[in-house]
Amino acid sequence: CDPDMLQDFCIADLNATTVINGFPCKPVSQVTSNDFFFNGLSREGSTANIFGSNVTAANVLSFPGLNTLGISMNRVDFTPGGINPPHSHPRATETGVIIKGELLVGFISTSNVFYSKVLKAGEMFVIPKGLVHFQQNVGSGKAQTITAFNSQQPGVVVVSLALFAAQPTIPNTVLAKTFQVDERVVLDIKSRFGS
Ligand code: GLV
Ligand code: MN
Known part of the structure; x- marks a missing residue:
């Protein structure tokens, strides 16, 4: 997970040219309430792609108020049969709650043991940091999950895309x-x- 913060908050200045581990803060005099709220997860993402899924990210890049706070979220939408294909997050453990539909959620340990379960609305899962995992919509309608990470920018390696x-x-x-x-x-x- 991310390092702890040294101040109340540090709204990311995404345009800063200084390169540091994270983003510098915009001046406190310019911080407003809007910096602490984000409505980007309220809309369904387009699942019209080869995987039939869409990840909408609320990380430091889309929600700069998360900078230095070590936390972020995603919304993932699925068409029937859609998959969020095997991937890993190098910088975060992930937890999630199913909002809608029926999802097969699975991850593979470093001993190559496959752990999985079919979950319904309201049920949760956890993916230990760095492990390869996926979700597939195994219900007949749309599915949706909200995920949370202990990093402002968990990063993602999609196995199939990384290799091919x-x-x-x-x-x-x-x-x-x-x-x-x-x-x-x-x-x-x-x-x-x-x-
Ligand atoms: C789901 O695995 C996600 O990364 O949001
Ligand atoms: Mn994930």
């Missing part, structure tokens, strides 16, 4: 050997992610 959509592209020989498949299979997967 990275630019410059990872050599086919590396991925063919890694997955023990023919290079044609690698090319086929890459083409589905537009590379």
